[in-house]
Amino acid sequence: MLDQPKTFAPDPGLVETAHADKARYEEMYARSVTDPEGFWADEGKRLDWIEPYTKVKNTSFEPGNISIKWFEDGILNVAANCVDRHLATRADQTAIIWEPDEPDAEALHITYRELHEKVCRFANVLLSQGVMRGDRVVIYLPMIPEAAYAMLACARIGAIHSVVFAGFSPDALANRVNDCGAKLVITADTAPRGGKRTPLKSNTDAALLHCSDKVRCLVVKHTGDQTTWIADRDVDVKAMMEDVAPDCPPRPMGAEDPLFVLYTSGSTGKPKGVVHTSGGYLAYASMTHQYTFDYHDGDVFWCAADVGWVTGHSYIVYGPLANGATTVMFEGVPTYPDAGRFWQIIDKHKVTQFYTAPTALRALMGKGNDLVDAADLSTLKVLGTVGEPINPEAWTWYNEKVGHGRLPIVDTWWQTETGGHMITPLPGATPTKPGSATLPFFGVQPAVLEPESGKLIEETACEGVLVIADSWPGQMRTVWGDHERFEETYFSQYKTYYFAGDGCRRDADGYYWITGRVDDVINVSGHRMGTAEVESALVAHAKVAEAAVVGYPHDIKGQGIYAYVTLMNGEEPSDDLRKELEAWVRNEIGPIAKPDLLQWAPGLPKTRSGKIMRRILRKIAEDDYGSLGDTSTLAEPEVVDDLIANRMNRR
Ligand code: WT7
Numbered sequence: 216m217l218d219q220p221k222t223f224a225p226d227p228g229l230v231e232t233a234h235a236d237k238a239r240y241e242e243m244y245a246r247s248v249t250d251p252e253g254f255w256a257d258e259g260k261r262l263d264w265i266e267p268y269t270k271v272k273n274t275s276f277e278p279g280n281i282s283i284k285w286f287e288d289g290i291l292n293v294a295a296n297c298v299d300r301h302l303a304t305r306a307d308q309t310a311i312i313w314e315p316d317e318p319d320a321e322a323l324h325i326t327y328r329e330l331h332e333k334v335c336r337f338a339n340v341l342l343s344q345g346v347m348r349g350d351r352v353v354i355y356l357p358m359i360p361e362a363a364y365a366m367l368a369c370a371r372i373g374a375i376h377s378v379v380f381a382g383f384s385p386d387a388l389a390n391r392v393n394d395c396g397a398k399l400v401i402t403a404d405t406a407p408r409g410g411k412r413t414p415l416k417s418n419t420d421a422a423l424l425h426c427s428d429k430v431r432c433l434v435v436k437h438t439g440d441q442t443t444w445i446a447d448r449d450v451d452v453k454a455m456m457e458d459v460a461p462d463c464p465p466r467p468m469g470a471e472d473p474l475f476v477l478y479t480s481g482s483t484g485k486p487k488g489v490v491h492t493s494g495g496y497l498a499y500a501s502m503t504h505q506y507t508f509d510y511h512d513g514d515v516f517w518c519a520a521d522v523g524w525v526t527g528h529s530y531i532v533y534g535p536l537a538n539g540a541t542t543v544m545f546e547g548v549p550t551y552p553d554a555g556r557f558w559q560i561i562d563k564h565k566v567t568q569f570y571t572a573p574t575a576l577r578a579l580m581g582k583g584n585d586l587v588d589a590a591d592l593s594t595l596k597v598l599g600t601v602g603e604p605i606n607p608e609a610w611t612w613y614n615e616k617v618g619h620g621r622l623p624i625v626d627t628w629w630q631t632e633t634g635g636h637m638i639t640p641l642p643g644a645t646p647t648k649p650g651s652a653t654l655p656f657f658g659v660q661p662a663v664l665e666p667e668s669g670k671l672i673e674e675t676a677c678e679g680v681l682v683i684a685d686s687w688p689g690q691m692r693t694v695w696g697d698h699e700r701f702e703e704t705y706f707s708q709y710k711t712y713y714f715a716g717d718g719c720r721r722d723a724d725g726y727y728w729i730t731g732r733v734d735d736v737i738n739v740s741g742h743r744m745g746t747a748e749v750e751s752a753l754v755a756h757a758k759v760a761e762a763a764v765v766g767y768p769h770d771i772k773g774q775g776i777y778a779y780v781t782l783m784n785g786e787e788p789s790d791d792l793r794k795e796l797e798a799w800v801r802n803e804i805g806p807i808a809k810p811d812l813l814q815w816a817p818g819l820p821k822t823r824s825g826k827i828m829r830r831i832l833r834k835i836a837e838d839d840y841g842s843l844g845d846t847s848t849l850a851e852p853e854v855v856d857d858l859i860a861n862r863m864n865r866r
Contacts, residue, residue: 220648223614225623229596233509233643240644240654247657248685254658255688259286259498262537263300265467266290268494274686276711281702284471285495285688292465293474293493294371297536298334299465301327309541312515312564313360316407316547318556322564325360327539330367332461333360337368339459340452344431346399348373348466351476353397355379355388355419357406358546361435361452362522363532365401370474370493373466377476377488380523381406381413383805385421392426395476395488395695401433401452405440409551416442423448470494476695477525479631480745481704482716482734488695489525489631496634497537499689503635503656504534507625508597509642514567515594517543519557519575524742525631526601529689530570534635549575555586558617562590569617570599572741576609577771587616597642599625602741603773604729610649628652628729630715631743632705634689637661638727651726660684662712663721666733669709680733681719682712735829737766737774742807749776749810752803756796758786763819763827764810767836767864775811777836777864779819788815812836812863818854820846831855838864 230236235243247254256271268289275282298310306328313323325333346352352374356362362378369376377395379388392400400423406413416434420443423430433452434442474493478486504510516535520526522544535542543564549557549571557579561569579587598618605613605626614624623642629635637659638652645653655661663672663679672679690713694701708714718730732738735746746764753762761781769775780796782788793813801809820828834843840859846852 220650222646222648223623224646225643226621229509229623230643232511233641234506235641235644237644240641243657244655248660251658251685255285255498258502259289259494261501262291262296262494262498264289264291268470272686276686276706276713278702278706278710281698281706283686283690283692285686286470286498289470289494290467291470291494292371292468293497293533294334294367295465296497297367297370297533298327298331301539302331305539308539310536311360311363312541312543314543314545314547314560314564316409316551318552318559323360330364333364333456334367334371335461335463336456336459337361337364337452338371338463340433340450340455341368341372341374341399342463343455343459344399344433344450346372346374349472350374350399351377351395351397353377353379353388353392353395353400355381355400355402355415356435356522357381357403357408357413357415357437358521358544359403359435359437360544361403361437363544366475366522366528366532367536371463371465373468373472375473375476377478378523378528379478380521380805381415382523382807384802385418386425386803387805388418388422389425390485391478391488392422392430394478394485397430399431399433401435403435403437404442405438407438407546409548412438412440414442420445468493471692473692475528477528477631480736480743480748482736482745483747486745486748487697487700487704489691490693490695491634491689492692495688495690497533499635499687500529500534501537503689504530504540505538506641507627507636507639507656508568508570508599510535510538510540510568512539514596515541515543515565516568517545517561517564517566518570519545519549520570520572520601525634526570529635549579550582553586554579554582555589558587558590558592561592561595565594567594568597568599569595570601572602573600573605573609574603574740574771574773576600576613577606580609580612581771584616592617592619595622597625598622599627601627601629603738604731605650607649614649623647626650626652628727632691632715633687634691637683637687638729648726651722651728653726658687661727663719664709664712666718675721675725676723678720678730679718680709680714681717681727681729682709682714684712686713737776739766739769739774739776739807740772744776744808748804749778749800749808752800752808753778753780753796755803756799758783758792759796760784761819763816763829763832765829765833765836767812767833769811772811776808778810778813779816779832779858780813781816781819814858814861814863816854817857818851820855820858821850822848823850825850832858835859835862836864838862838866
């Protein structure tokens with residue numbers, strides 16, 4: 216009984232009004248997995264279809280034939296679903312509240328009518344640049360309304376967008392432009408964030424040096440900061456939007472036409488382009504937004520992620536707008552001008568649902584309670600978290616200081632690949648336990664396998680790898696340009712299942728507890744990072760012979776990046792070189808990839824066949840070198856002593 220975690224039951228008042236109480240969740244869930252065809256045939260109707268679908272589910276997880284299609288003969292337009300169809304009933308309702316980086320600058324309230332005109336004009340600008348159905352458009356923008364306009368404008372004309380997080384470096388941007396073969400990059404002059412400015416246009420200039428010279432560049436003059444201008448390539452979007460027509464018919468698209476490509480890190484090689492399509496993705500984003508956050512008309516929904524990540528795609532733009540919601544978009548950071556900014560924004564805009572990452576909560580917790588106590592948070596109804604397991608301390612602080620002990624906390628487990636929430640409480644239905652993502656969303660069939668044998672574990676209480684047994688509408692369809700890699704990454708290790716890459720525990724109540732990645736992916740501040748990616752950035756430096764990167768527990772970030780670096784013969788370690796390598800990684804990937812700890816390693820522990828023993832490197836990085844296990848199979852056991860003696864993380 217002692218280690219039985221505390222359970223928090225939904226508030227009875229909320230149960231009354233919620234879209235789903237416990238009985239309804241159970242009834243709907245049962246139908247969603249016993250009759251997925253019927254269930255999703257009904258749920259697909261939450262969208263407006265130009266031609267209704269007659270086929271609902273056509274999916275296969277069979278080896279050699281991984282194929283995922285939902286609503287395949289339906290015709291719709293995603294932008295029309297997110298904008299046009301609301302005009303009849305809510306043209307004057309605010310669609311987007313934009314909160315600028317500087318709290319004293321004016322917030323914008325963009326109505327659905329205004330959104331419609333902006334999206335149409337933006338779409339006409341794209342058309343004028345020769346963007347056609349199926350063309351790829353890279354969006355490298357800060358958190359400004361134009362990011363949403365650009366995404367929806369692409370959807371309107373059937374172009375496929377690929378949003379690249381504005382914190383990524385020119386090299387990372389160039390790789391993505393080239394991989395998806397983009398015709399156009401949309402960027403801004405500069406991006407204010409936390410009082411500093413990121414030079415997005417000059418980053419784009421640097422990136423485009425490595426891309427086809429046919430790639431054009433649309434520039435949103437956001438700050439008015441001076442930038443270079445290449446006459447035949449650069450286009451001033453805002454000026455051009457004035458010159459084009461305010462209307463642009465939405466193009467009828469197939470449900471399985473790609474809506475976007477979003478790059479994410481894996482355990483090997485370069486980031487892969489996750490492809491999401493139109494009908495299934497939007498239905499799933501809309502349904503999860505409605506049920507997980509118990510969204511009702513009149514609510515003000517705020518997802519404090521960046522549109523550069525899937526969370527921003529599904530829960531700033533597509534889910535909320537498909538549901539006719541008011542969605543908040545925040546340009547800045549939680550700690551500027553002070554660590555009370557989140558709470559001040561909730562107070563200012565009367566936010567009803569707030570969704571953030573545990574790492575942000577941990578950072579803010581550390582700043583004391585005065586700022587959170589000073590804000591009026593009484594409009595809040597539901598709190599959410601995403602990106603990593605939430606530790607009990609952060610959960611308790613969120614519950615007590617932000618939720619005043621009265622609000623449900625939805626801990627949502629999902630991934631770029633899943634399009635929307637997969638395992639999550641529903642506010643009026645699911646008693647929560649701090650640290651557990653609880654139960655599956657409608658249509659999701661999680662299973663736990665023995666990691667080595669891949670055998671299905673039948674017992675309720677168990678631990679193993681988390682897989683999903685059947686398709687759901689929000690599932691990614693393929694890796695851009697590489698369907699084989701799609702199968703290899705997600706369906707080859709455990710045949711006939713989708714393998715998410717996470718480990719989990721299931722308790723006696725059937726609740727899921729995500730224990731973290733079981734591959735070489737680490738989770739730094741809720742951002743996914745392939746250790747191989749950081750390693751290849753390091754070894755690209757002329758003075759580096761070899762590098763191995765692992766994660767280690769970090770109080771704020773969840774995991775930190777720990778790099779072991781072996782220098783070329785004749786190179787000497789120094790603080791200057793350390794700084795040089797840190798700057799190098801920032802340049803190759805972006806600031807989020809900078810190693811937190813970098814240890815000079817005269818050698819790396821390897822097996823006799825030359826394989827790096829990551830298990831040992833992880834232990835040393837965790838400062839847990841007392842339990843290294845058997846090191847006798849190493850080619851040079853003595854390198855381990857040196858690594859231990861010079862370890863960087865001493866608790
Ligand atoms: C990985 C996916 C989906 C949006 C954010 C990240 C981890 C995500 C949780 C959670 C424990 C979580 C998993 C997953 N993760 N949410 N609630 N509890 N872990 O998307 O970059 O695709 O990363 O984030 O390890 O596999 P992503």
